[in-house]
Amino acid sequence: MTPRYSPLHLIFAFLGGVVLLFIVAPIAGMYLHTSFGSAMEALGSDDVRDSIWLSLWVSMAGTVLFSFLAIPLAYLLARKTFPFKNLVNALIDIPLVIPHSAAGIAVLGILTRDSLLGKTGEFLGIRFVGHPAGIMMAMAFVSIPFLINAARDGFAAVPVRLEQVGLTLGASPWRVFRTISLPLAWRPILTGFILMWARGMSEFGAVVIIAYNPQTAPVLIFERFTSYGLKYAVPAATLFVSVCLLIFILLRIVRRKG
Amino acid sequence: MLTVSNLSLRLGSFELKNISFTVERGAYFVLLGLSGVGKTVLLETIAGLHQPLSGTITLRGKNIADTPIPERNISIVYQDADLFPHLTVYENIAYPLRSRRKKSIDDVVRTASQRTGIETHLHRKPDTLSGGEYQRVALARGLASESDIFLLDEPLSSIDAPSKSGLRALLRQLHRSGITILHVTHDYEEALSLATMIGIMEDGGLTHCAPPAEIFQHPKSKFVAHFTGVKNYFRGELRSRPEGDCKGFHTGKIVFSALTDEQDGEAFLTIGPEEITLANEQEQSSNRNHFRGTITDIAPGRLGLEATIDIGEEIIAAISADAKQALRLEIGKSVWISFKASACKLYS
Numbered sequence: 001m002t003p004r005y006s007p008l009h010l011i012f013a014f015l016g017g018v019v020l021l022f023i024v025a026p027i028a029g030m031y032l033h034t035s036f037g038s039a040m041e042a043l044g045s046d047d048v049r050d051s052i053w054l055s056l057w058v059s060m061a062g063t064v065l066f067s068f069l070a071i072p073l074a075y076l077l078a079r080k081t082f083p084f085k086n087l088v089n090a091l092i093d094i095p096l097v098i099p100h101s102a103a104g105i106a107v108l109g110i111l112t113r114d115s116l117l118g119k120t121g122e123f124l125g126i127r128f129v130g131h132p133a134g135i136m137m138a139m140a141f142v143s144i145p146f147l148i149n150a151a152r153d154g155f156a157a158v159p160v161r162l163e164q165v166g167l168t169l170g171a172s173p174w175r176v177f178r179t180i181s182l183p184l185a186w187r188p189i190l191t192g193f194i195l196m197w198a199r200g201m202s203e204f205g206a207v208v209i210i211a212y213n214p215q216t217a218p219v220l221i222f223e224r225f226t227s228y229g230l231k232y233a234v235p236a237a238t239l240f241v242s243v244c245l246l247i248f249i250l251l252r253i254v255r256r257k258g
Numbered sequence: 259m260l261t262v263s264n265l266s267l268r269l270g271s272f273e274l275k276n277i278s279f280t281v282e283r284g285a286y287f288v289l290l291g292l293s294g295v296g297k298t299v300l301l302e303t304i305a306g307l308h309q310p311l312s313g314t315i316t317l318r319g320k321n322i323a324d325t326p327i328p329e330r331n332i333s334i335v336y337q338d339a340d341l342f343p344h345l346t347v348y349e350n351i352a353y354p355l356r357s358r359r360k361k362s363i364d365d366v367v368r369t370a371s372q373r374t375g376i377e378t379h380l381h382r383k384p385d386t387l388s389g390g391e392y393q394r395v396a397l398a399r400g401l402a403s404e405s406d407i408f409l410l411d412e413p414l415s416s417i418d419a420p421s422k423s424g425l426r427a428l429l430r431q432l433h434r435s436g437i438t439i440l441h442v443t444h445d446y447e448e449a450l451s452l453a454t455m456i457g458i459m460e461d462g463g464l465t466h467c468a469p470p471a472e473i474f475q476h477p478k479s480k481f482v483a484h485f486t487g488v489k490n491y492f493r494g495e496l497r498s499r500p501e502g503d504c505k506g507f508h509t510g511k512i513v514f515s516a517l518t519d520e521q522d523g524e525a526f527l528t529i530g531p532e533e534i535t536l537a538n539e540q541e542q543s544s545n546r547n548h549f550r551g552t553i554t555d556i557a558p559g560r561l562g563l564e565a566t567i568d569i570g571e572e573i574i575a576a577i578s579a580d581a582k583q584a585l586r587l588e589i590g591k592s593v594w595i596s597f598k599a600s601a602c603k604l605y606s
Contacts, residue, residue, distance in 0.1 A: 164307050165340045167327040169354035169403050183344050
């Protein structure tokens with residue numbers, strides 16, 4: 001009888017276990033080093049709660065707002081062939097490969113008072129730098145590839161034939177998109193939506209360039225670490241990681257049902 | 259009703275060439291052809307899903323070449339996977355009605371579902387239906403859309419035999435109720451059982467268009483000949499001879515002697531395999547056709563065996579197992595074949 005695991009499999013399992021430990025150990029260590037009292041103290045702090053709430057809602061606002069632009073683009077990329085399509089696909093992934101502090105500098109460039117966007121903001125009474133609107137732009141810049149890529153793959157998985165049948169049944173292209181393409185691709189889109197939201201609220205490098213204040217959770221954790229040390233930063237970090245893990249679990253549930 | 263004139267189209271390396279035919283109002287027109295010949299592409303072009311290179315498509319006398327797809331009023335039913343999987347059967351049937359903002363949706367859905375026999379499945383999702391039920395829903399949706407013409411793309415090919423006969427009966431019933439249908443298939447029995455008119459598609463073109471009886475009694479292509487069980491089918495030219503009562507039928511490098519009153523010119527010739535005699539030596543007889551050839555295949559036939567002999571063209575002869583043993587016939591053996599001039603059936 002063939003053994004269930006050969007020596008090769010056992011070696012691979014050991015190496016894989018080391019990697020898993022490398023991922024789990026730091027997070028588990030953080031929880032183990034956070035006493036219930038310090039966690040409660042962090043939870044009771046207005047600064048910590050405000051920073052987590054700011055991270056959550058600003059990232060969500062950016063995700064919702066940019067989804068109106070990202071989803072149509074994803075649909076075009078999934079369905080149409082056009083010149084420089086590969087270039088467009090590559091451009092979308094740029095935020096994933098550049099250092100996030102550099103991304104922050106780049107976003108700052110289009111948000112200053114001298115830029116068109118900055119001037120428009122000023123006209124509407126919004127000064128992006130140091131403002132949640134600026135933070136939202138920084139978060140969206142680094143996280144939007146997750147939504148576009150997931151939505152593009154989702155639309156690509158919808159059979160073109162169903163859309164064509166919809167057209168022959170008298171539906172307009174808009175109705176076909178709304179009643180066939182979007183409902184059939186909703187799960188990958190939702191996955192991309194959650195990924196963009198989670199990635200945006202975790203962003204530190206780009207956000208800190210645009211706005212040190214108001215403080216998002218990653219900035220607050222950084223500030224506590226540099227000003228007061230590890231012991232003071234860990235409870236806030238643990239609390240924020242817990243929120244992120246909840247979102248992560250939500251994402252897994254969505255994917256699993258898919 | 260629907261007229262396609264000189265339609266040509268190119269999709270990558272695939273081509274449709276100068277296709278012309280007319281589907282009369284109330285007709286059941288079947289396009290018969292092998293897989294990959296372009297039947298589906300032709301249907302999709304009529305529905306507006308592909309842009310033709312040239313030619314016109316007119317429906318009810320109006321050129322629809324530039325009409326947007328939703329306004330063509332043409333329903334297309336594929337062999338599978340064309341119901342919306344996230345909608346119930348009811349919502350699938352109601353889809354064209356909601357798209358066209360029709361009233362009394364409920365009445366139309368119920369009538370269409372009753373006509374197609376799926377009125378008890380309205381709450382179900384498409385992935386819970388059998389193949390036959392699935393196609394009935396697709397037809398009900400087409401009925402609800404009140405289209406001018408139904409385009410059916412191999413609607414019976416992915417369902418089991420019992421469902422198939424029920425669905426055929428339904429298609430005949432829909433046709434009798436006055437619906438015009440253009441149906442493509444590779445199944446000649448399906449074509450025979452349903453069509454009032456058949457078009458034969460070969461190599462990206464429409465080669466023959468006629469009522470079923472004419473198509474199958476006088477096959478004008480090897481494709482149709484094979485369908486009808488004709489094994490030896492040749493295309494060539496019939497020429498009178500200066501002497502004798504036989505005419506010469508020239509196909510490739512071979513000339514057959516044929517006793518026929520058909521006019522000279524392009525013609526088709528068929529020879530029944532049972533008319534052909536095999537021998538190890540050339541024999542003197544009343545047969546006017548004698549050819550030396552090599553056996554390339556021996557396979558079981560409907561009765562006995564069928565030997566394929568290469569005489570410059572491949573020709574099939576029916577033989578018995580006894581004859582095979584007595585003459586020691588085997589693949590690669592050189593033999594003589596012969597048959598009468600009257601065994602050659604000619605169609606001009």
